Amino acid sequence: MSDRNPNSQQDPQFNDELEDENFISKTELKRQAKEHQKLGESIVNLTPAHLDTVPLDEELADAVNVARNVSRKKEGFRRQLQFIGKLLRQRDTTAIEEAMAKLAHQHQASNVAFHKLEKAREAVIEQGDSAIQALIEEYPSLDRQKLRQFHRQVKKEQEKNAPPRAFRELFQYLKEVIHED
Incomplete structure (x- = not known):
């Protein structure tokens, strides 16, 4: 007769498997x-x-x-x-990692918005009225007259090799109006 209780002693192979999983x-x-x-x-x-x-x-x-x-x-x-x-x-760093990922996503989103504004500015400068019309269709709160004025001022600046003041002002105007929409 055996004094062993089958539940009191574990299988050695089972112990090895547990150690392998935790290793x-x-x-x-x-x-x-x-x-x-x-x-x-x-x-x-x-x-x-x-x-x-x-x-x-x-x-x-x-x-x-x-x-x-x-x-x-x-x-x-x-x-x-x-x-x-x-x-x-x-x-447990999951909450910290999630917050860092959220910050990284915000940074990427702001970069995308910045590049979109740059492309819109370049289109207004290079294409003129056709780009202005496309922007106004997408963002109705933009002022057509103001955009045309910026277009003319930037072209004059480029011809005279003057400092790009209107170029910067156009970007700021687009940034203000597009971010409001």
Whole structure:
């Protein structure tokens, strides 16, 4: 008769499988550490306004502030980034990563809008009335007369090699009106 209870002792093969699932190689740990350190560096490089949108606990926020105050040329900055990476490894970073992704998306969207404005300005300058008509159809709040005036002023500036004042003013006008729509 056996004194063993089948439930009291686990199968050794089962234990090996569990260890294999939980095993993380040293290389993988180093890669994760480097990723967390990069995330920390991108947090440190944020503007104060953007930094306020990232959910950081008090300890992590203090570490980020210390890194921002340390000279970037010194060894202390590198060590502080490593410390921030260590703090990030000890936390669930999904909320922080989501906030950083949202900021990156906002940056991309503003770049797309900026390029769209540049293309509209170039079209007004190069194509004249046809581009002005197309812009007015897309953005009815634009003033046709003002756009034609900008077109003429920019052409005169280009002929005289004068400073591009009207060129800049046209961009600002498009930016103001198109962003309102």
